[in-house]
Amino acid sequence: MRALEQNRSFTQLIEFEIEPHQQSGLVSALSEQTECLAQGYPGFLSGSVLASDDGRRVLNYLQWQTREAGEAAFQSFEKGEQDFWHLIRAYQAKTVTFGSFQVVRSIERSPDNALHCRLAS
Structure with a gap:
């Protein structure tokens, strides 16, 4: 891996396919889990x-x-107790897709309403 690639941020995408009646519960569980990841x-x-x-x-x-x-x-x-595998079982996910990506470019709007394109360094 080149040095430039080693400095890029990393994104994980996890997509759950579920029945509609399971969606709100899974959203709550993933929100709590994401908060734990952020803090810990x-x-x-x-x-x-x-x-x-x-x-x-x-x-x-x-x-x-x-x-x-x-x-x-x-x-x-x-x-842990509330791992992704537990969520898959608890919310009866039909499919779960895991994806990992290197961020190479992002576009953001600043508080002054300007657009900024950032290349990964």
């Missing part, structure tokens, strides 16, 4: 829980300073 693991940058309009999908978006930080948190956290 170094390198956490941001996290979001997204719910589809049709009620059949929930996406958990976690962004870390480095791949190592994200992987270490996930490995440590999955041994």
Whole structure:
């Protein structure tokens, strides 16, 4: 891996496919779990829980300073009581897709309403 790639932030995407009546419970559980990750693991940058309009999908978006930080948190956290595997069983997920991505570019709006494009350094 080139030095430039080693300095990029790391994103984990976990998509759950569920029955619509399970969505609100899974959103709550993932929100709590994301908060635990934020408080308990170094390198956490941001996290979001997204719910589809049709009620059949929930996406958990976690962004870390480095791949190592994200992987270490996930490995440590999955041994706990409320791990991702528990959520899969408890909310009867039909499918779960895990994805890992290096952030190479992001666009953000600043408080002064300007757009800023940041390349990963």
